[in-house]
Amino acid sequence: MSQVVKPGDVLHTQNQQSVTLGSVLGEGGEGSVFKTNTPYVAKVYKPEKTTTHRLAKLQALLRMGLACPGICLPKALLYNSKNEFVGYLMEKAEGxxxxxxxxxxxxxxxxxxxxxxxxxxxxxxxxxxxxxxxxxxxxxxxxxxxxxxxxxxxxxxxxxxxxxxxxxxxxxxxxxxxxxxxxxxxxxxxxxxxxxxxxxxxxxxxxxxxxxxxxxxxxxxxxxxxxxxxxxxxxxxxxxxxxxxxxxxxxxxxxxxxxxxxxxxxxxxxxxxxxxxxxxxxxxxxxxxxxxxxxxxxxxxxxxxxxxxxxxxEIYPTRFKKQMGATYVKCPRCGEDVDKSHLCKEGICMECQRKMWLCHQLKKRASRIPVRRTSQSVSRSFFSCLFH
Structure with missing residues:
Protein backbone atom coordinates (compact mmCIF):
# COMPACT_ATOMS: atom_id res chain seq x y z
CA MET A 1 0.00 0.00 0.00
CA SER A 2 1.47 3.32 -1.03
CA GLN A 3 -0.64 5.78 0.96
CA VAL A 4 -2.26 6.20 4.38
CA VAL A 5 -6.05 6.36 4.37
CA LYS A 6 -8.06 8.85 6.43
CA PRO A 7 -11.68 9.76 7.24
CA GLY A 8 -13.56 10.75 4.09
CA ASP A 9 -11.58 8.47 1.79
CA VAL A 10 -13.57 6.20 -0.47
CA LEU A 11 -12.48 2.56 -0.70
CA HIS A 12 -14.06 -0.36 -2.53
CA THR A 13 -14.63 -4.05 -1.95
CA GLN A 14 -13.56 -6.87 -4.25
CA ASN A 15 -17.08 -6.59 -5.75
CA GLN A 16 -16.56 -2.87 -6.44
CA GLN A 17 -18.96 -1.71 -3.72
CA SER A 18 -17.94 1.80 -2.57
CA VAL A 19 -17.19 2.26 1.13
CA THR A 20 -16.71 5.74 2.60
CA LEU A 21 -14.65 5.97 5.77
CA GLY A 22 -16.07 7.93 8.71
CA SER A 23 -14.46 8.84 12.01
CA VAL A 24 -11.80 6.74 13.69
CA LEU A 25 -13.19 4.41 16.37
CA GLY A 26 -9.87 3.08 17.58
CA GLU A 27 -6.18 2.76 16.77
CA GLY A 28 -3.60 0.06 17.42
CA GLY A 29 -0.22 -1.24 16.37
CA GLU A 30 -1.55 -2.68 13.11
CA GLY A 31 -3.83 0.13 12.00
CA SER A 32 -7.15 1.85 12.70
CA VAL A 33 -10.85 1.02 12.81
CA PHE A 34 -13.23 3.44 11.07
CA LYS A 35 -16.95 3.98 10.94
CA THR A 36 -18.30 3.55 7.40
CA ASN A 37 -21.45 4.25 5.40
CA THR A 38 -22.29 0.55 5.66
CA PRO A 39 -23.63 -1.55 8.57
CA TYR A 40 -20.01 -2.60 9.21
CA VAL A 41 -16.81 -0.96 10.38
CA ALA A 42 -13.52 -0.99 8.48
CA LYS A 43 -10.19 -2.19 9.82
CA VAL A 44 -7.51 -0.44 7.78
CA TYR A 45 -3.87 -1.49 8.15
CA LYS A 46 -0.79 0.67 8.26
CA PRO A 47 1.02 0.48 4.88
CA GLU A 48 3.78 -1.81 6.23
CA LYS A 49 1.20 -4.28 7.60
CA THR A 50 -0.49 -5.08 4.29
CA THR A 51 1.61 -8.15 3.57
CA THR A 52 0.84 -10.84 1.02
CA HIS A 53 0.71 -13.33 3.89
CA ARG A 54 -1.99 -11.32 5.66
CA LEU A 55 -3.98 -10.94 2.44
CA ALA A 56 -3.81 -14.69 1.75
CA LYS A 57 -5.02 -15.52 5.28
CA LEU A 58 -7.95 -13.11 5.01
CA GLN A 59 -8.90 -14.57 1.64
CA ALA A 60 -8.84 -18.04 3.21
CA LEU A 61 -11.16 -16.88 6.01
CA LEU A 62 -13.55 -15.32 3.49
CA ARG A 63 -13.71 -18.49 1.41
CA MET A 64 -14.97 -20.38 4.46
CA GLY A 65 -18.15 -18.28 4.55
CA LEU A 66 -18.24 -18.19 8.36
CA ALA A 67 -21.00 -16.39 10.25
CA CYS A 68 -21.43 -16.32 14.01
CA PRO A 69 -22.81 -13.34 15.97
CA GLY A 70 -20.07 -11.66 17.96
CA ILE A 71 -17.12 -13.08 16.02
CA CYS A 72 -15.80 -10.12 14.04
CA LEU A 73 -14.49 -12.01 11.02
CA PRO A 74 -13.87 -10.26 7.69
CA LYS A 75 -17.00 -9.65 5.60
CA ALA A 76 -15.21 -8.20 2.57
CA LEU A 77 -11.70 -7.05 1.63
CA LEU A 78 -11.08 -3.36 1.03
CA TYR A 79 -8.95 -1.71 -1.65
CA ASN A 80 -7.94 1.90 -2.38
CA SER A 81 -8.24 3.82 -5.64
CA LYS A 82 -5.02 2.16 -6.89
CA ASN A 83 -6.59 -1.23 -6.25
CA GLU A 84 -4.14 -1.90 -3.41
CA PHE A 85 -5.33 -4.07 -0.51
CA VAL A 86 -5.78 -1.91 2.62
CA GLY A 87 -8.05 -3.80 5.05
CA TYR A 88 -11.48 -5.34 5.48
CA LEU A 89 -15.05 -4.80 6.64
CA MET A 90 -16.22 -6.50 9.84
CA GLU A 91 -19.02 -6.51 12.39
CA LYS A 92 -18.79 -3.67 14.90
CA ALA A 93 -17.68 -4.83 18.36
CA GLU A 94 -19.09 -3.25 21.51
CA GLY A 95 -18.40 -3.54 25.21
CA GLU A 314 -21.44 -14.10 45.01
CA ILE A 315 -18.54 -13.16 42.73
CA TYR A 316 -16.30 -12.14 45.64
CA PRO A 317 -16.80 -14.33 48.72
CA THR A 318 -14.99 -13.00 51.77
CA ARG A 319 -14.27 -16.33 53.49
CA PHE A 320 -13.87 -20.01 52.77
CA LYS A 321 -16.94 -22.05 51.83
CA LYS A 322 -18.87 -23.48 54.77
CA GLN A 323 -18.43 -27.21 55.24
CA MET A 324 -21.29 -29.59 56.04
CA GLY A 325 -21.40 -30.65 59.69
CA ALA A 326 -19.16 -27.85 60.95
CA THR A 327 -20.22 -25.34 63.64
CA TYR A 328 -19.85 -21.69 62.67
CA VAL A 329 -19.45 -18.64 64.89
CA LYS A 330 -18.76 -15.00 64.10
CA CYS A 331 -15.20 -13.74 64.42
CA PRO A 332 -15.32 -10.72 66.79
CA ARG A 333 -12.78 -8.83 64.68
CA CYS A 334 -14.03 -9.21 61.07
CA GLY A 335 -17.60 -10.39 61.71
CA GLU A 336 -17.35 -13.32 59.28
CA ASP A 337 -18.81 -16.75 59.97
CA VAL A 338 -15.90 -19.02 60.83
CA ASP A 339 -15.59 -22.74 61.50
CA LYS A 340 -15.35 -22.90 65.29
CA SER A 341 -12.45 -25.34 65.05
CA HIS A 342 -10.47 -22.78 63.04
CA LEU A 343 -10.49 -20.07 65.71
CA CYS A 344 -7.15 -19.29 67.33
CA LYS A 345 -6.74 -19.19 71.10
CA GLU A 346 -7.67 -15.49 71.23
CA GLY A 347 -11.04 -16.39 69.68
CA ILE A 348 -10.44 -14.68 66.33
CA CYS A 349 -10.29 -16.30 62.90
CA MET A 350 -7.10 -17.44 61.19
CA GLU A 351 -7.40 -14.78 58.49
CA CYS A 352 -7.48 -12.00 61.07
CA GLN A 353 -4.64 -13.71 62.91
CA ARG A 354 -2.62 -13.72 59.68
CA LYS A 355 -3.31 -10.02 59.15
CA MET A 356 -2.35 -9.21 62.73
CA TRP A 357 0.91 -11.10 62.31
CA LEU A 358 1.63 -9.29 59.03
CA CYS A 359 0.85 -5.93 60.62
CA HIS A 360 3.16 -6.74 63.52
CA GLN A 361 5.99 -7.66 61.13
CA LEU A 362 5.54 -4.45 59.14
CA LYS A 363 5.57 -2.36 62.30
CA LYS A 364 8.77 -4.04 63.44
CA ARG A 365 10.37 -3.35 60.10
CA ALA A 366 9.17 0.26 60.06
CA SER A 367 10.52 0.87 63.57
CA ARG A 368 14.02 0.04 62.32
CA ILE A 369 13.87 2.57 59.46
CA PRO A 370 14.11 6.33 60.19
CA VAL A 371 11.12 8.03 58.55
CA ARG A 372 9.69 11.52 58.46
CA ARG A 373 6.53 12.30 60.37
CA THR A 374 4.35 12.32 57.25
CA SER A 375 5.63 8.86 56.30
CA GLN A 376 4.80 7.54 59.78
CA SER A 377 1.27 8.81 59.34
CA VAL A 378 1.01 7.01 56.01
CA SER A 379 2.39 3.84 57.62
CA ARG A 380 -0.24 3.96 60.40
CA SER A 381 -2.96 4.36 57.75
CA PHE A 382 -1.59 1.38 55.89
CA PHE A 383 -1.55 -0.81 58.99
CA SER A 384 -5.10 0.15 59.92
CA CYS A 385 -6.41 -0.55 56.39
CA LEU A 386 -5.46 -4.21 56.74
CA PHE A 387 -8.54 -4.64 58.89
CA HIS A 388 -11.06 -2.71 56.79
Missing amino acids: VKLRNLYIKPLLKKKFPHWRKRDLVELGINILLRIGYLHSKGIILGDINPDNILVRTSKEVYFVDCDSYQVDGYPCAVGIIPFTAPELQKKETYSSYLRTIGNENFAVAVLLFSLMVTGQMPYNQKGGETSQGNIINMDFSYPLGKKSNKKTPNGPWRFLWSHLPKYLKEAFYETFSKGGKYSTESTRLSALEWHKKLNSYLGLLDTGKMGEQDKMSE
Whole structure:
Protein backbone atom coordinates (compact mmCIF):
# COMPACT_ATOMS: atom_id res chain seq x y z
CA MET A 1 0.00 0.00 0.00
CA SER A 2 1.47 3.32 -1.03
CA GLN A 3 -0.64 5.78 0.96
CA VAL A 4 -2.26 6.20 4.38
CA VAL A 5 -6.05 6.36 4.37
CA LYS A 6 -8.06 8.85 6.43
CA PRO A 7 -11.68 9.76 7.24
CA GLY A 8 -13.56 10.75 4.09
CA ASP A 9 -11.58 8.47 1.79
CA VAL A 10 -13.57 6.20 -0.47
CA LEU A 11 -12.48 2.56 -0.70
CA HIS A 12 -14.06 -0.36 -2.53
CA THR A 13 -14.63 -4.05 -1.95
CA GLN A 14 -13.56 -6.87 -4.25
CA ASN A 15 -17.08 -6.59 -5.75
CA GLN A 16 -16.56 -2.87 -6.44
CA GLN A 17 -18.96 -1.71 -3.72
CA SER A 18 -17.94 1.80 -2.57
CA VAL A 19 -17.19 2.26 1.13
CA THR A 20 -16.71 5.74 2.60
CA LEU A 21 -14.65 5.97 5.77
CA GLY A 22 -16.07 7.93 8.71
CA SER A 23 -14.46 8.84 12.01
CA VAL A 24 -11.80 6.74 13.69
CA LEU A 25 -13.19 4.41 16.37
CA GLY A 26 -9.87 3.08 17.58
CA GLU A 27 -6.18 2.76 16.77
CA GLY A 28 -3.60 0.06 17.42
CA GLY A 29 -0.22 -1.24 16.37
CA GLU A 30 -1.55 -2.68 13.11
CA GLY A 31 -3.83 0.13 12.00
CA SER A 32 -7.15 1.85 12.70
CA VAL A 33 -10.85 1.02 12.81
CA PHE A 34 -13.23 3.44 11.07
CA LYS A 35 -16.95 3.98 10.94
CA THR A 36 -18.30 3.55 7.40
CA ASN A 37 -21.45 4.25 5.40
CA THR A 38 -22.29 0.55 5.66
CA PRO A 39 -23.63 -1.55 8.57
CA TYR A 40 -20.01 -2.60 9.21
CA VAL A 41 -16.81 -0.96 10.38
CA ALA A 42 -13.52 -0.99 8.48
CA LYS A 43 -10.19 -2.19 9.82
CA VAL A 44 -7.51 -0.44 7.78
CA TYR A 45 -3.87 -1.49 8.15
CA LYS A 46 -0.79 0.67 8.26
CA PRO A 47 1.02 0.48 4.88
CA GLU A 48 3.78 -1.81 6.23
CA LYS A 49 1.20 -4.28 7.60
CA THR A 50 -0.49 -5.08 4.29
CA THR A 51 1.61 -8.15 3.57
CA THR A 52 0.84 -10.84 1.02
CA HIS A 53 0.71 -13.33 3.89
CA ARG A 54 -1.99 -11.32 5.66
CA LEU A 55 -3.98 -10.94 2.44
CA ALA A 56 -3.81 -14.69 1.75
CA LYS A 57 -5.02 -15.52 5.28
CA LEU A 58 -7.95 -13.11 5.01
CA GLN A 59 -8.90 -14.57 1.64
CA ALA A 60 -8.84 -18.04 3.21
CA LEU A 61 -11.16 -16.88 6.01
CA LEU A 62 -13.55 -15.32 3.49
CA ARG A 63 -13.71 -18.49 1.41
CA MET A 64 -14.97 -20.38 4.46
CA GLY A 65 -18.15 -18.28 4.55
CA LEU A 66 -18.24 -18.19 8.36
CA ALA A 67 -21.00 -16.39 10.25
CA CYS A 68 -21.43 -16.32 14.01
CA PRO A 69 -22.81 -13.34 15.97
CA GLY A 70 -20.07 -11.66 17.96
CA ILE A 71 -17.12 -13.08 16.02
CA CYS A 72 -15.80 -10.12 14.04
CA LEU A 73 -14.49 -12.01 11.02
CA PRO A 74 -13.87 -10.26 7.69
CA LYS A 75 -17.00 -9.65 5.60
CA ALA A 76 -15.21 -8.20 2.57
CA LEU A 77 -11.70 -7.05 1.63
CA LEU A 78 -11.08 -3.36 1.03
CA TYR A 79 -8.95 -1.71 -1.65
CA ASN A 80 -7.94 1.90 -2.38
CA SER A 81 -8.24 3.82 -5.64
CA LYS A 82 -5.02 2.16 -6.89
CA ASN A 83 -6.59 -1.23 -6.25
CA GLU A 84 -4.14 -1.90 -3.41
CA PHE A 85 -5.33 -4.07 -0.51
CA VAL A 86 -5.78 -1.91 2.62
CA GLY A 87 -8.05 -3.80 5.05
CA TYR A 88 -11.48 -5.34 5.48
CA LEU A 89 -15.05 -4.80 6.64
CA MET A 90 -16.22 -6.50 9.84
CA GLU A 91 -19.02 -6.51 12.39
CA LYS A 92 -18.79 -3.67 14.90
CA ALA A 93 -17.68 -4.83 18.36
CA GLU A 94 -19.09 -3.25 21.51
CA GLY A 95 -18.40 -3.54 25.21
CA VAL A 96 -15.46 -3.49 27.60
CA LYS A 97 -12.37 -5.66 27.39
CA LEU A 98 -12.68 -8.86 29.38
CA ARG A 99 -9.43 -7.93 31.15
CA ASN A 100 -11.24 -4.97 32.75
CA LEU A 101 -13.54 -7.42 34.54
CA TYR A 102 -10.50 -8.89 36.28
CA ILE A 103 -10.31 -5.72 38.38
CA LYS A 104 -12.96 -5.67 41.10
CA PRO A 105 -13.73 -1.90 41.08
CA LEU A 106 -14.08 -1.89 37.27
CA LEU A 107 -16.32 -4.95 37.24
CA LYS A 108 -18.51 -3.47 39.99
CA LYS A 109 -18.72 -0.16 38.15
CA LYS A 110 -19.65 -1.67 34.79
CA PHE A 111 -21.89 -4.49 36.04
CA PRO A 112 -22.94 -3.51 39.58
CA HIS A 113 -25.67 -6.17 39.83
CA TRP A 114 -23.68 -9.13 38.55
CA ARG A 115 -23.40 -12.25 40.66
CA LYS A 116 -21.50 -15.47 40.08
CA ARG A 117 -24.16 -16.81 37.71
CA ASP A 118 -23.50 -13.87 35.35
CA LEU A 119 -19.80 -14.73 35.12
CA VAL A 120 -20.67 -18.38 34.52
CA GLU A 121 -23.15 -17.39 31.81
CA LEU A 122 -20.48 -15.18 30.25
CA GLY A 123 -18.09 -18.14 30.22
CA ILE A 124 -20.72 -20.28 28.52
CA ASN A 125 -21.24 -17.73 25.74
CA ILE A 126 -17.51 -17.35 25.20
CA LEU A 127 -17.19 -21.14 24.92
CA LEU A 128 -20.01 -21.30 22.37
CA ARG A 129 -18.06 -19.00 20.07
CA ILE A 130 -14.76 -20.81 20.59
CA GLY A 131 -16.52 -24.12 19.94
CA TYR A 132 -18.00 -22.76 16.71
CA LEU A 133 -14.56 -21.75 15.42
CA HIS A 134 -13.05 -25.10 16.42
CA SER A 135 -15.84 -26.93 14.60
CA LYS A 136 -14.81 -25.07 11.43
CA GLY A 137 -11.16 -26.03 11.80
CA ILE A 138 -10.04 -22.60 13.01
CA ILE A 139 -7.67 -22.19 15.95
CA LEU A 140 -7.76 -18.78 17.59
CA GLY A 141 -4.13 -18.97 18.74
CA ASP A 142 -4.06 -15.67 20.59
CA ILE A 143 -6.72 -16.35 23.21
CA ASN A 144 -6.41 -13.56 25.73
CA PRO A 145 -8.75 -11.21 27.63
CA ASP A 146 -7.84 -8.20 25.49
CA ASN A 147 -9.39 -9.81 22.40
CA ILE A 148 -12.84 -10.35 23.94
CA LEU A 149 -15.26 -7.46 24.50
CA VAL A 150 -18.19 -7.86 26.89
CA ARG A 151 -21.47 -5.97 26.56
CA THR A 152 -23.63 -8.30 28.66
CA SER A 153 -23.22 -11.83 29.99
CA LYS A 154 -24.86 -13.06 26.78
CA GLU A 155 -23.43 -10.57 24.29
CA VAL A 156 -19.69 -10.86 23.67
CA TYR A 157 -17.45 -9.97 20.73
CA PHE A 158 -14.22 -11.56 19.52
CA VAL A 159 -11.86 -9.07 17.87
CA ASP A 160 -8.50 -9.29 16.06
CA CYS A 161 -9.85 -12.32 14.23
CA ASP A 162 -7.41 -11.74 11.37
CA SER A 163 -4.73 -13.30 13.57
CA TYR A 164 -6.49 -16.69 13.74
CA GLN A 165 -4.73 -19.82 12.48
CA VAL A 166 -6.40 -21.07 9.30
CA ASP A 167 -5.44 -23.23 6.30
CA GLY A 168 -1.81 -23.61 7.35
CA TYR A 169 -1.36 -19.91 8.12
CA PRO A 170 -0.12 -19.67 11.73
CA CYS A 171 -1.24 -17.24 14.40
CA ALA A 172 1.84 -15.07 14.80
CA VAL A 173 1.00 -13.64 18.23
CA GLY A 174 0.31 -14.82 21.78
CA ILE A 175 1.02 -14.17 25.46
CA ILE A 176 2.86 -16.36 27.95
CA PRO A 177 0.05 -17.05 30.49
CA PHE A 178 -2.12 -18.55 27.73
CA THR A 179 0.63 -20.53 26.02
CA ALA A 180 0.69 -24.28 26.69
CA PRO A 181 3.68 -25.76 28.59
CA GLU A 182 4.88 -27.69 25.53
CA LEU A 183 5.13 -24.43 23.53
CA GLN A 184 6.83 -22.22 26.12
CA LYS A 185 10.37 -22.82 24.86
CA LYS A 186 9.63 -22.41 21.15
CA GLU A 187 11.16 -19.46 19.33
CA THR A 188 8.34 -17.34 17.87
CA TYR A 189 4.62 -17.92 17.51
CA SER A 190 4.86 -17.48 13.75
CA SER A 191 7.32 -20.36 13.42
CA TYR A 192 4.86 -23.19 14.07
CA LEU A 193 1.21 -24.26 13.85
CA ARG A 194 -0.74 -24.75 17.07
CA THR A 195 -2.79 -27.90 17.66
CA ILE A 196 -6.24 -28.10 19.18
CA GLY A 197 -4.56 -29.57 22.27
CA ASN A 198 -2.37 -26.45 22.57
CA GLU A 199 -5.48 -24.30 22.21
CA ASN A 200 -7.42 -26.22 24.86
CA PHE A 201 -4.81 -25.17 27.43
CA ALA A 202 -5.53 -21.50 26.65
CA VAL A 203 -9.28 -22.16 26.88
CA ALA A 204 -8.82 -23.62 30.38
CA VAL A 205 -6.69 -20.62 31.47
CA LEU A 206 -9.36 -18.22 30.22
CA LEU A 207 -12.08 -20.03 32.18
CA PHE A 208 -9.96 -20.19 35.33
CA SER A 209 -9.35 -16.44 35.14
CA LEU A 210 -13.13 -15.91 34.97
CA MET A 211 -14.06 -18.29 37.78
CA VAL A 212 -11.20 -17.22 40.08
CA THR A 213 -11.84 -13.71 38.87
CA GLY A 214 -8.70 -11.88 37.82
CA GLN A 215 -6.21 -14.59 38.76
CA MET A 216 -4.02 -16.76 36.53
CA PRO A 217 -3.64 -20.47 37.41
CA TYR A 218 0.15 -20.42 37.81
CA ASN A 219 0.49 -17.31 39.96
CA GLN A 220 1.75 -18.29 43.40
CA LYS A 221 3.55 -17.01 46.47
CA GLY A 222 7.27 -17.75 46.17
CA GLY A 223 8.46 -20.24 43.61
CA GLU A 224 9.48 -19.73 40.00
CA THR A 225 8.38 -17.13 37.49
CA SER A 226 4.95 -17.56 35.95
CA GLN A 227 6.55 -19.06 32.84
CA GLY A 228 8.61 -21.45 34.95
CA ASN A 229 5.48 -22.54 36.82
CA ILE A 230 3.70 -23.22 33.53
CA ILE A 231 6.60 -25.31 32.19
CA ASN A 232 6.76 -27.26 35.48
CA MET A 233 2.94 -27.37 35.72
CA ASP A 234 3.23 -26.25 39.36
CA PHE A 235 -0.42 -25.46 40.11
CA SER A 236 -1.06 -23.81 43.46
CA TYR A 237 -4.76 -24.33 44.17
CA PRO A 238 -5.59 -27.34 46.37
CA LEU A 239 -7.82 -30.31 45.70
CA GLY A 240 -8.62 -31.89 49.04
CA LYS A 241 -5.30 -32.68 50.69
CA LYS A 242 -3.36 -32.30 47.44
CA SER A 243 -1.60 -28.94 47.55
CA ASN A 244 1.83 -27.40 47.02
CA LYS A 245 1.02 -24.86 49.78
CA LYS A 246 1.72 -21.91 47.45
CA THR A 247 -1.80 -20.54 46.89
CA PRO A 248 -1.53 -16.72 46.68
CA ASN A 249 -2.73 -14.84 49.74
CA GLY A 250 -5.82 -12.72 49.39
CA PRO A 251 -9.35 -13.35 48.08
CA TRP A 252 -8.29 -15.93 45.46
CA ARG A 253 -8.37 -18.74 48.04
CA PHE A 254 -11.98 -17.90 48.85
CA LEU A 255 -13.06 -17.79 45.19
CA TRP A 256 -11.47 -21.18 44.61
CA SER A 257 -13.08 -22.62 47.76
CA HIS A 258 -16.60 -21.72 46.59
CA LEU A 259 -16.36 -23.42 43.18
CA PRO A 260 -18.20 -26.76 42.82
CA LYS A 261 -15.94 -29.70 43.52
CA TYR A 262 -16.14 -31.18 40.00
CA LEU A 263 -14.99 -27.87 38.49
CA LYS A 264 -12.05 -27.60 40.90
CA GLU A 265 -11.13 -31.16 40.00
CA ALA A 266 -11.22 -30.34 36.26
CA PHE A 267 -8.91 -27.34 36.75
CA TYR A 268 -6.58 -29.26 39.06
CA GLU A 269 -6.29 -32.21 36.66
CA THR A 270 -5.64 -29.79 33.76
CA PHE A 271 -2.99 -27.58 35.36
CA SER A 272 -1.14 -30.06 37.60
CA LYS A 273 1.74 -32.16 36.28
CA GLY A 274 0.56 -35.71 35.68
CA GLY A 275 -3.11 -34.68 35.87
CA LYS A 276 -5.81 -36.56 33.98
CA TYR A 277 -6.28 -33.65 31.54
CA SER A 278 -2.77 -32.21 31.66
CA THR A 279 -1.32 -33.25 28.30
CA GLU A 280 -1.78 -31.98 24.78
CA SER A 281 -3.86 -35.04 23.83
CA THR A 282 -6.00 -35.28 26.98
CA ARG A 283 -7.06 -31.67 27.67
CA LEU A 284 -10.76 -30.92 27.88
CA SER A 285 -12.30 -29.37 24.77
CA ALA A 286 -14.39 -26.20 24.64
CA LEU A 287 -17.49 -28.41 24.34
CA GLU A 288 -16.55 -30.38 27.47
CA TRP A 289 -15.93 -27.19 29.46
CA HIS A 290 -19.25 -25.86 28.13
CA LYS A 291 -21.08 -28.86 29.64
CA LYS A 292 -19.38 -28.30 33.01
CA LEU A 293 -20.29 -24.60 33.10
CA ASN A 294 -23.87 -25.39 32.08
CA SER A 295 -24.12 -27.70 35.09
CA TYR A 296 -22.65 -24.96 37.30
CA LEU A 297 -25.22 -22.47 36.00
CA GLY A 298 -27.98 -24.95 36.81
CA LEU A 299 -26.73 -25.30 40.39
CA LEU A 300 -26.76 -21.51 40.79
CA ASP A 301 -30.14 -20.92 39.15
CA THR A 302 -31.93 -23.65 41.11
CA GLY A 303 -30.46 -22.47 44.41
CA LYS A 304 -28.70 -25.78 45.03
CA MET A 305 -25.32 -24.06 45.06
CA GLY A 306 -26.50 -21.74 47.82
CA GLU A 307 -28.02 -24.44 50.01
CA GLN A 308 -24.68 -25.18 51.63
CA ASP A 309 -23.47 -21.57 51.61
CA LYS A 310 -25.28 -18.52 50.16
CA MET A 311 -21.94 -16.80 49.71
CA SER A 312 -21.20 -19.27 46.88
CA GLU A 313 -23.63 -17.22 44.76
CA GLU A 314 -21.44 -14.10 45.01
CA ILE A 315 -18.54 -13.16 42.73
CA TYR A 316 -16.30 -12.14 45.64
CA PRO A 317 -16.80 -14.33 48.72
CA THR A 318 -14.99 -13.00 51.77
CA ARG A 319 -14.27 -16.33 53.49
CA PHE A 320 -13.87 -20.01 52.77
CA LYS A 321 -16.94 -22.05 51.83
CA LYS A 322 -18.87 -23.48 54.77
CA GLN A 323 -18.43 -27.21 55.24
CA MET A 324 -21.29 -29.59 56.04
CA GLY A 325 -21.40 -30.65 59.69
CA ALA A 326 -19.16 -27.85 60.95
CA THR A 327 -20.22 -25.34 63.64
CA TYR A 328 -19.85 -21.69 62.67
CA VAL A 329 -19.45 -18.64 64.89
CA LYS A 330 -18.76 -15.00 64.10
CA CYS A 331 -15.20 -13.74 64.42
CA PRO A 332 -15.32 -10.72 66.79
CA ARG A 333 -12.78 -8.83 64.68
CA CYS A 334 -14.03 -9.21 61.07
CA GLY A 335 -17.60 -10.39 61.71
CA GLU A 336 -17.35 -13.32 59.28
CA ASP A 337 -18.81 -16.75 59.97
CA VAL A 338 -15.90 -19.02 60.83
CA ASP A 339 -15.59 -22.74 61.50
CA LYS A 340 -15.35 -22.90 65.29
CA SER A 341 -12.45 -25.34 65.05
CA HIS A 342 -10.47 -22.78 63.04
CA LEU A 343 -10.49 -20.07 65.71
CA CYS A 344 -7.15 -19.29 67.33
CA LYS A 345 -6.74 -19.19 71.10
CA GLU A 346 -7.67 -15.49 71.23
CA GLY A 347 -11.04 -16.39 69.68
CA ILE A 348 -10.44 -14.68 66.33
CA CYS A 349 -10.29 -16.30 62.90
CA MET A 350 -7.10 -17.44 61.19
CA GLU A 351 -7.40 -14.78 58.49
CA CYS A 352 -7.48 -12.00 61.07
CA GLN A 353 -4.64 -13.71 62.91
CA ARG A 354 -2.62 -13.72 59.68
CA LYS A 355 -3.31 -10.02 59.15
CA MET A 356 -2.35 -9.21 62.73
CA TRP A 357 0.91 -11.10 62.31
CA LEU A 358 1.63 -9.29 59.03
CA CYS A 359 0.85 -5.93 60.62
CA HIS A 360 3.16 -6.74 63.52
CA GLN A 361 5.99 -7.66 61.13
CA LEU A 362 5.54 -4.45 59.14
CA LYS A 363 5.57 -2.36 62.30
CA LYS A 364 8.77 -4.04 63.44
CA ARG A 365 10.37 -3.35 60.10
CA ALA A 366 9.17 0.26 60.06
CA SER A 367 10.52 0.87 63.57
CA ARG A 368 14.02 0.04 62.32
CA ILE A 369 13.87 2.57 59.46
CA PRO A 370 14.11 6.33 60.19
CA VAL A 371 11.12 8.03 58.55
CA ARG A 372 9.69 11.52 58.46
CA ARG A 373 6.53 12.30 60.37
CA THR A 374 4.35 12.32 57.25
CA SER A 375 5.63 8.86 56.30
CA GLN A 376 4.80 7.54 59.78
CA SER A 377 1.27 8.81 59.34
CA VAL A 378 1.01 7.01 56.01
CA SER A 379 2.39 3.84 57.62
CA ARG A 380 -0.24 3.96 60.40
CA SER A 381 -2.96 4.36 57.75
CA PHE A 382 -1.59 1.38 55.89
CA PHE A 383 -1.55 -0.81 58.99
CA SER A 384 -5.10 0.15 59.92
CA CYS A 385 -6.41 -0.55 56.39
CA LEU A 386 -5.46 -4.21 56.74
CA PHE A 387 -8.54 -4.64 58.89
CA HIS A 388 -11.06 -2.71 56.79
